[in-house]
Amino acid sequence: MSITDIQNEIIEEFSMFEDWEERYQYMIDLGKDLPMIxxxxxxxSNIIKGCQxxxxxxxxLKDDKIEFTADSDAIITKGIIAILIRSFSNQHPKDIIDxxxxxxxxxxxxxxxxxxxxxxxxxxxxxxxxYAIAYQTQL
Amino acid sequence: MFKLFTCSSNRVKAVARALSYKTNSxxxxxxxxxxxxxxxxxxxFPILNRKVxxxxxxxxxxxxxxxxxxxxxxxxxxxxxxxxxxxHRGVHTLSxxxxxxxxxxxxxxxxxxxxxxxHEIIFTSGTTHGINLVANGFASxxxxxxxxxxxxxxxxxxxxxxxxxxERTGATLKVIPMNLEGExxxxxxxxxxxxxxxxxxxxxxxxxxxxxxxxxxxIEKAHNVGAAVLIDGAQSCPHIKPNVQELDVDFxxxxxxxxxxxxxxxxxxxxxxxxxxxxxxxxxxxxxDQVSFKKTTYAALPHKFEAGTPDIAGGIVFGTAIDYMNSIxxxxxxxxxxxxxxYATKALQTIEGLKIYGTASNKTSVISFNLEGxxxxxxxxxxxxxxxxxxxxxxxxxxxxxxxxxxGTVRASFAFYNTKEEIxxxxxxxxxxxxxxx
Ligand SMILES: Cc1ncc(COP(=O)(O)O)c(C=O)c1O
Numbered sequence: 001m002s003i004t005d006i007q008n009e010i011i012e013e014f015s016m017f018e019d020w021e022e023r024y025q026y027m028i029d030l031g032k033d034l035p036m037i038x039x040x041x042x043x044x045s046n047i048i049k050g051c052q053x054x055x056x057x058x059x060x061l062k063d064d065k066i067e068f069t070a071d072s073d074a075i076i077t078k079g080i081i082a083i084l085i086r087s088f089s090n091q092h093p094k095d096i097i098d099x100x101x102x103x104x105x106x107x108x109x110x111x112x113x114x115x116x117x118x119x120x121x122x123x124x125x126x127x128x129x130x131y132a133i134a135y136q137t138q139l
Numbered sequence: 140m141f142k143l144f145t146c147s148s149n150r151v152k153a154v155a156r157a158l159s160y161k162t163n164s165x166x167x168x169x170x171x172x173x174x175x176x177x178x179x180x181x182x183x184f185p186i187l188n189r190k191v192x193x194x195x196x197x198x199x200x201x202x203x204x205x206x207x208x209x210x211x212x213x214x215x216x217x218x219x220x221x222x223x224x225x226x227h228r229g230v231h232t233l234s235x236x237x238x239x240x241x242x243x244x245x246x247x248x249x250x251x252x253x254x255x256x257x258h259e260i261i262f263t264s265g266t267t268h269g270i271n272l273v274a275n276g277f278a279s280x281x282x283x284x285x286x287x288x289x290x291x292x293x294x295x296x297x298x299x300x301x302x303x304x305x306e307r308t309g310a311t312l313k314v315i316p317m318n319l320e321g322e323x324x325x326x327x328x329x330x331x332x333x334x335x336x337x338x339x340x341x342x343x344x345x346x347x348x349x350x351x352x353x354x355x356x357x358i359e360k361a362h363n364v365g366a367a368v369l370i371d372g373a374q375s376c377p378h379i380k381p382n383v384q385e386l387d388v389d390f391x392x393x394x395x396x397x398x399x400x401x402x403x404x405x406x407x408x409x410x411x412x413x414x415x416x417x418x419x420x421x422x423x424x425x426x427x428d429q430v431s432f433k434k435t436t437y438a439a440l441p442h443k444f445e446a447g448t449p450d451i452a453g454g455i456v457f458g459t460a461i462d463y464m465n466s467i468x469x470x471x472x473x474x475x476x477x478x479x480x481x482y483a484t485k486a487l488q489t490i491e492g493l494k495i496y497g498t499a500s501n502k503t504s505v506i507s508f509n510l511e512g513x514x515x516x517x518x519x520x521x522x523x524x525x526x527x528x529x530x531x532x533x534x535x536x537x538x539x540x541x542x543x544x545x546x547g548t549v550r551a552s553f554a555f556y557n558t559k560e561e562i563x564x565x566x567x568x569x570x571x572x573x574x575x576x577x
Pocket of ligand 1: 202203264265266267268294296297342344345346371373374394
C-alpha cells in the first residue's frame, strides 16, 4: 500500500469514533501494536529531541525500503509515533521524504501538530524524514 | 555629552500618594468583608470565563504564571491611551507624566517589600534577569578560592547563572541537599559554610514542590561568615509579602507575572551598599551620567542597572498588580490558598496509586504528583482535553526530578481565584486520566 492509502485507511478508522475520548483510546491502543525498537537501540543518540516524554526511533534499510521501530515512555506519545510509523514503514525513502502528514489533522489530533507543542510530533516527523534522506543517499 | 534627566522626587512622592489614595478606597471596600469572596474576585479575571476544548477553563498553572485582573489590563490600556512616552529624557508633559508614573510604581514596590530606599529597587525583565545581573556583577568580585552555595531545590534560572559564574571565576559551587519530603537539610548547610563562602542563593519557595525554605536561618548563618544572600522570590511573592529589611536579605528578586502583573517585568531589590559595589550589567542609554569617547561615568542607582528604554507600561502596572493583591490582602490570600491546598491534597490522596512529591510541613499551594506507572505528560494531555491547565514535566528543576528518579511530575498550583469546585473537577479529571491510561 502507498503512504496515501495507509493514511486514508487510518482516517477511515478514526472517523468511526464519536468523540475525543474514543479517538484517544484508539490511539493508545494503536500504541500497543507499535513495532518495538530493540533494547540495544534505546540509546541517547536515538532519542528524538523536543519531546517532553522520551521517544526512541530506529530505522533500517530492508532492500530499498525503510523499516522503523520505536518506543516511548508515555503512552499517548507511543500512539502518535505508532500512527506515523504505520504510514511510513516499509516505504521507499523518496516516498517518505515527499509524504504529507495532513492526515493527523483529519483524524482529530490537530492539537498535536503545533510546532510549539512539547510532545514533539513535528520533531518526530522531521526525524523520520531525516532517516529517509540519509538512506536515500545510500541507494 | 548627555546628562541624565532626573525628575523631582517630591513630585514622584505626590503621585505615589495620589495613587495610594485611590487604591486605599478600593481596599477599604474589600476589607470590610471578613473572608475573601472568590465569586467576586473571579469577576476581575476575564480569562476565567474562557472555554478550552469546549470545557470551562480550570486554570491550575498559577506557579508558571498567574492570570491578570482587569484592573491591570485596564491600566495597560490607560497607559498606552493617555501617557505613552519615553521616560527620564523629555521635558515635554507626556514624558514627564510617564516618568512620574514609572517612578511612583517603583516607590510602591519599595513600600510593598519595605526596602529602605526606592533606588534599591531595580526594574528588570523578571527573576532570571535579576539573578543574571547579580551573578554578572559578582564575576568581578570573586576568585578561585571563593565558594558559592545554592540549594538542591533551585530552578534552572538559579543554577545555570552560578555555574557560568563559577566557570568564569574558578569559584566552587556547593549544593545544600534535600530530604524526601523536599526540605533542605539545614544541618548540612551549616557544614557547607566556610570563611570562603561569598554568596548563598536559595529560592524562598520551591516552584516544583512548594516547599517554603527557612530563609531567615539561611540568611543569618550566611551573614555570620560574611557571605551575601540572594533570595529568588519568584514563587513567594504571589503568596506572601516579604519584608526585605526585616529579613536583612542582600538581594531579593521576583517577576511581576506570577503576582497578577504582566510578563517581561520584575524587580531586583539590593541593599544600597551592594548595588553600589556591583558593576553595571548592560551598557546603554539611561544608565550613564556623562559619556565621551575617553570615559563614561555611570548614573546613580537605580539607573545604573537600567540601560535602555524599559518596559514602561509593564513597570507601571506592576505597581497596579501589587495594589490589586494588597487590596485583597496577603493574609486572606494565604489563608484561603492554604485551605485549597488542604482540600486538594486530601482529595487527590484518595486516588489509588497517586503519589505526591513535596510533603514539607511548610509549603504553599502547589501539588506535584504522579500516577503510578503513568507518564506525567499523558496525564497532562488528558487533563488539557478536559479544560484543566496544569504543568507537566521537570518544571525547570531537573536536579529535583533526578533526586526522585522520575521524568517529571504533574503540577497543580492554586491561586486565590481558584475554587473547591475546580479542585473537584481536577480530581475527577485525574481519575478519568487514570482510567484511560492504565
Ligand atoms: C523559583 C523560580 N525562579 C525563577 C523563575 C524564572 O522566572 P522568570 O521566567 O519570570 O524570569 C521561576 C519561574 O518559573 C521560578 O519559579
